[in-house]
Amino acid sequence: MRAKHIFNPKKLLLLVFIGVVGLSGCKKFLDVNQDPNKPGTADPNLLLPVSQVAVGTVVGNYFQVYGNIWGQFWTQGPSASQYRSIERYNDANTAFDQVWNRIYTKALINAQLIIDSKVGGVEQTKGIAYLTKAYTFQLATDAFGDIPVGDALQTNNLSPKYVPQAAVYDSIFTYIDKGIALIGVANAVKPPGSQDVVFQGDMAQWKAFANTLKLRAYLRLTNIDAAKASAGIAALYATNPVFLTKDASIKYSTTGGNDNPLFSEIVGLGRPQNLVASATAVSQFVANNDPRVVQLYVPVAGTTNVTSLVQGTFAQFPTAVVSTPSALVGASPNNAQSALAPVKLISASESYFLQAEAVARGWATGDVNDLFAKGINASFVATGITDPTIAATYIATAKDGQTALTAAASTEAKVKAIIVQKYYAMCGFQGFEAWSEYRRTGYPDFLIISKAAPASTTVPPRRMLYPNSESVSNLNFPGTIALNVPVWWGKKN
Template identity: 50%
Template sequence: MKSLYKNLLTVAVMTAAVGFTGCKKFLDVNESPNGPESAQESLVLPSTQGGIGMVVGNNFQVYGGLWSEYWTQNTTASQYKPVERYQPDAANFDRPWGILYNIVLKDIEQLIAKADQEKYKQYAAIGYIEKAYVYQLLTDAFGNVPLKETMQGADNLFPHYDEQKVVYDSILVWAAKGVSLANNSSSYKPGTDDIVFKGDMNLWKRFGNTLLLRASLRLSEVDAAKAQAGIAALFATSPTFLTSDAKITYTSVGGNQNPLYAESVGLGHVQNLIASKTAINAFKANSDPRINYFYLSRYTTGAQTGQIFGHLQGDYDTQPGSTVLPAYPSTNVGGRAGSSRAATSGIAPVILMSAAEAYFLQAEAVARGWATGIVATLFQNGITASFTATGLASSAPAYIAAAPDAQLPLDKEGQIKAIITQKYYAMCGTQGFEAWSEYRRTGYPNFLVPSVASTLGSGKLPQRFLYPNTEVTRNTNFPGQKLLYDRVWWDVK
């Protein structure tokens, strides 16, 4: 691929100090495997997944983690101060945009190009599901994005933008197409080249169905009728959903490490992220034992051993006292930056969609009256799935019985609040962008506060990513930059 975007990305990668060291084995940004027409699907597929993991686990994770207030900028460092001030530079978004458009989506098109040939249907099935997933990332982050003119075969350096409603229509079609193509009995299908599910097409069906449910519910506030109809159509197929996390795993070897940890390697192992008081106070109010999975105490000796503290969001100019040192994001989420953490932070997985999320999505659909089931059971299954994923399954029953935020009200809005709040806890440090998106959609959890370093004023919070500088300066059909607090189409609350 010889597009201007690809060339710009290549230059950026070659000169950037951070951000692209993870998943190098599967993502060679200097030469996409879709270059030769004869490239094997077994080489193209892991490139798509490595690129998705890079974006979800690094750029989107950092912004989502900070704007969901799981994390805040460390007082002894400075990397994310502009993010905390809500003043990111448009150039900060060049890399994720470039990876998704110029590598991942181009490679996905190769996977789905032969969907009509039996031999390639399983690769095409994954490709369609991945395409839906990637476009949801893009449109949820940026709003209107190029779609129709990016699928015309030849590179288009100046694509027009499509309305977000149109993008969502396509997301639903592609995800359903992928599910319909998936056939676990096919004799020719991925194996170890599928770094998410190792070629298990039943799991890809579950992923696709869960994605369909997520995408339909994203429309709940802007087009409830369409959301309800989509969910009804989905449940009419007797769908199965994820019961285990869809994730990409990494190794401690440089170049194949967790993307968030890889960023810290590029930054000289500086610990830029610390725990936000917003999330910490909420976990503590519920006596939630998961706090010790998501965060790492600064105290290893003395009376305060193991205690977890947070820091006020955006208050990076105030040094904490020695008795309230804020915790670090734990190695379980790739957030501990120390050079000795490659074997722990470096191998933390990137979660694409979690089992807990799947249960909470089903619970919300039932709570809204758009699907059949028992909302309380699904709600508790979501909590249990999160506790299981964090190695705390035995603690789930006591938490469900006693935690204030684990109680399910009788009214619909109260149930939605409880479901999204629990989803917020479950996504801590692992699905930061999705947690931020759900906050924008629903207004929950309702305890987020503006950063004290905010430059937006009037209690405003970030509602979108800025369009990348590469689009602003080089696409002659670019429709114009948005403000950080301009809402995307589905964000009406």
């Protein structure tokens, strides 16, 4: 049953095919992706969208569901049952087999094939592949902790060794630096162009992505290795970096099976109302008079009211009428516009909040109040609220607005104000990242234990389980680690 959580791989292949310009035929494309033992024979520019879309499927479907439920933007709906085990914190390790497989055998192996390719003139494509490796390994290690890295992408190695999370992060920084060097190669003979489904070959945007990803990764270390985090951020800022001011995202369409991966799953399940609004997030939006709430959730028919359930109370209210997440985030069952929802790898609002935190901690230069406001503004625009006066009013009057930041008497209080606003901005769009930031910082501090969890539960999940496939096939499997055990960087809370 749990396999239903995963995006249909046939649609993944269709999506990549449609998204790539200049392919001579679907069969040729599939052939490219089926021979990982001959990296010299594969066209890197054809492998690139395969890797990118696999990442989009992980972020936009599997991790989207877990992140938004465990981050308490969404909860299991009372009229359906697909995600009850997630809400109860009792998923079996078999539930994680397919996402692990998608990470390693789709996203990462194709990125590695690009890097290993003997085709000339594709330096920029190889640079993107390194950045894809960095991004994907961060996803994997933030979810599971220690993971296989170097020898995991050797196709004949069935038992790759697990690497401590600290070393995984060292690899992430190395991959980012290699990516930056290669995307900076001018006049590439074979640039990726429109076969790059994230930035369509715009290397300036990829440079901004690399800088933003590096900032995100260093900030993840704040509670476990502050010295390394501060030194890394100082070195980054010494390069006069440009950060993202637009979303790094994968866009979808309503035709040809190329829809948003979460919506594709919803349709495949028969459009049940599995995902509904969580009172944890909705109550905060309401308390702040936040106009984004009716953009992110669907008001009850005939009203302007967003209704919600206390996290995990689906069994207590079997007939409740509850708002669903909106089409804007790809999760409205009966709105075909959900198919168009982009999958955001890093958003513009996240970029501004990352910079704001670095400044608040004294590790970077800049105007923390301006960056904070820009993060909120970017989020409002992303939800379709483009009138700047609406965002300005919210910033000036909301309880968690500018006052929360300017009144903060300590660095920790400033960080809290920033992370809380980042949480609101990530609602529905970046659930996994919001959950990761909660695990790092303890903010927002209004999250609760799911009411469906066992009575003995004292903390929300701190990690995902290693998949069953690893426990039965990898001789170096480190053993099962419970959901409530923090990952390496998750010391706080």
